[in-house]
Amino acid sequence: MAVSGKKASKQFSSSTTSMASDEDLQIYCQPCDEEGPRLPAHGYCTDCKEHLCHTCFTAHKINRLSKHHTLKDATNMPKVLQQPSTSIHTGQSNVLTTSCLKHPQEILKFYCNDHTEFLCSVCVTLEHQVTSCKVNYIPDSSGDIIDSKEYQVILNAVNTTSEKFQQMVEDVKNMIYKSNSSLKDAFVDIKKFRQEINQRLDELERQAEDAAKVIEQDNKKHLKAVEEICEDITKSLKISADKIKQLNTSKQANKLFMELKLAEKTIQNVEGKAQQLLSYDIKEHNFQSNDVILNLFKKKKSLGTLKSFNKKRQPIQIKSRQSSHEGQFRVKTSKDEYNCNITGMTLLAPDLLIITDHYNNAIKMVDTSSKSVFDQLQLDAGPLDITRVTSTELAVILPNIQTIQFISISSNKLVKKHAVKVDVDCQGISCYQDKLVVSFLNPAKLQILDMNGTILTTIDGNNIFRSLGDVISNRSSIYVSDLGMKTVTRLNWQGDVIGSYSGMSYPRGMSLSDDGNVFVCDYDRNVVEEISGDCSTGNVVLQDLKGPVAVCWCGETKKLYYSWDSLDNFLYIYKLS
Structure with a gap:
């Protein structure tokens, strides 16, 4: 029996032709022969063109997908294995072989339209009963799928979606390019802003230096005036001293008397002039920084901020203002001639x-x-x-x-x-x-x-x-x-x-x-x-x-x-x- 069973299975899986010897007349359940233990055939489904064991035969009459199929019992069923329907099995590559994730020992053979899920027979029995879900047996539903309208529609949708995502990559590349370009503009603005700050600081520095130079020039003018006055007084007093000495040597008493009195009066006059020159207010200076500017730079953490914005946006709703x-x-x-x-x-x-x-x-x-x-x-x-x-x-x-x-x-x-x-x-x-x-x-x-x-x-x-x-x-x-x-x-x-x-x-x-x-x-x-x-x-x-x-x-x-x-x-x- 074991040998004849193997021969039957081998012939079905290879060419599915009739058995040739009497010792090979034992027929097995084809669904079970694919997925589970080998069981003798109890009947035959003319629609599925498959021999069924007692369990599969009984389930075939109950399942919504197959209860309208034509069944033959053991007496009337074909005594040899039959060639499966061309629309269902066009070759070895068309045999369903994908395992169920929930039940790895089972093959996915069904599709639930309500839940858009592929199912094995256990999934159908436990979770997607035919009384609550619209379940199709994949070989029954796939017969007319080749070059069908659904094939064309879904293939077009796949291509359109693929192009959409390819275009999305290009759009993102373009947006990132624009974003990077805007950052380059921001770098230029940062440099320009820094230059404006430097320019303003340079201007303030020049103002401070100009104020100091004005004081310096005033000091130079005063010093020059003092030097000229003192030089004139010194020359005048030297001439007076030389004359006094000469008159004293020549014993000219009258003239000496008069020159001494003139010299005495001159000394009194220049003493007053000296007091006047010394009364000029000459001050020392130091620099006191502008604390407002200093604190401004201390408090601020950055030159500014990079503001982000979306290039593509919905129409902006202007908020109401009070x-x-x-x-x-x-x-x-007062300079204006007109209003x-x-x-x-x-x-x-x-x-x-x-x-x-x-x-x-x-x-x-x-x-x-x-x-x-x-x-x-x-x-x-x-x-x-x-x-x-x-x-x-x-x-x-x-x-x-x-x-x-x-x-x-x-x-x-x-x-x-x-x-x-x-x-x-x-x-x-x-x-x-x-x-x-x-x-x-x-x-x-x-x-x-x-x-x-x-x-x-x-x-x-x-x-x-x-x-x-x-x-x-x-x-x-x-x-x-x-x-x-x-x-x-x-x-x-x-x-x-x-x-x-x-x-x-x-x-x-x-x-x-x-x-x-x-x-x-x-x-x-x-x-x-x-x-x-x-x-x-x-x-x-x-x-x-x-x-x-x-x-x-x-x-x-x-x-x-x-x-x-x-x-x-x-x-x-x-x-x-």
Whole structure:
């Protein structure tokens, strides 16, 4: 029996043809012959084309997947092993051989559609009964899978998903490249900031040295005067002494008497002169350091911080702000011929604001702490806009003479430097990392220039702009107020439009907030609106104003300064929270 059983198994596993000898007529259960102990066949399933033992035969009539199959008992079953269905067993490679992870002795033959899991017969019996789960026998379900629609759909999905993840790698590479590039820009900013600090410290050092040199020069002048007076007195007294000696030798008593009295009077006079010379206040000096500067460097742990931001972000929702009016202060000075027309502002420090007075052809340096103008510089024409170049240098646009005038600050004084020419109808000016951006009213365009006035890029209006006003810029963006289109337009430094905020009435001056948002004066609506950096959303932060023209934000004090086109000579201050 053992020998005939082996022959039957061997023939089935190799060619599954009929047995050829009488001694091989014993047929075994084919499912059990594959996975477990060899048991005699008790019946046959014409659908599965398999001989079954008593247990498998009984289970075949109960299992939902096979209870409709046609079964033959031991009397009517084929007496030889049958060739399995071609659709189920196309060759040795199509035989199911994957072991179940839960039951390693069992082979995975079923698939549960409800739980999307492969199952063995034990899994089906214990956890996925046919009464609760939709379970398919894999050979029954796989017959039409070759070149099927499901094959095409899933293969396409696999390829699409694969491409998606390949593209993800490229996208991440690109984003990391941009991140590293932004770090290079940050390194440049760090160096530039350090240079600005050094420049300011050098300037303060020169101021201290200049003060010491003034005292030194005064001392030299006094010493020279003393030396000259004393030398004259010494010569005069020597002449008097020689004459007294001569008269005494020649026995000229009368003349000697008179010369002695003159000498006595001269001595009295020069004694008083000596007291006068010694009364000059000559002091010694030492240097006392500025503790504020010293403590500032001691307290600060770093030059600044690297701020992270996401290039791809959802539209930013502008938070609502509470505003409170903190008063106003007068910026008209005795030098002004007309009422003020403040059209531009820039902040150099929380307490140092620079403003342009268009009608009085002047720029003014304002101490926001004392609310006073402490220096004023007259220009060749009325300035319209102003931008910070460094901590001690400014650039002012003069439309009437098509000029950019550079201004420096030295010893708390505004000083004119060089100037460069630009095209007609220039309106706004902004600076970022040694690049100037200038807006033009008509024809509407933007120009990017270097510090010598060389045009690097021109962005023509065409269908983008109509009539440009103010312009501001940062590392990634250029914002321009379009009076004709009634929008604020956002561009990158290559000149591509990457955002636009509509709904404005007559946008004028702008200022960047510390978190990348933009404050915009809407002249006709009498409001100042804060719009997101991507120009997707906005909120009104100040309303019921009077024709706001220029605006400037101080992130450290959370104060917003604005002027209005009324020639009332005042700047207004609001606190935002």
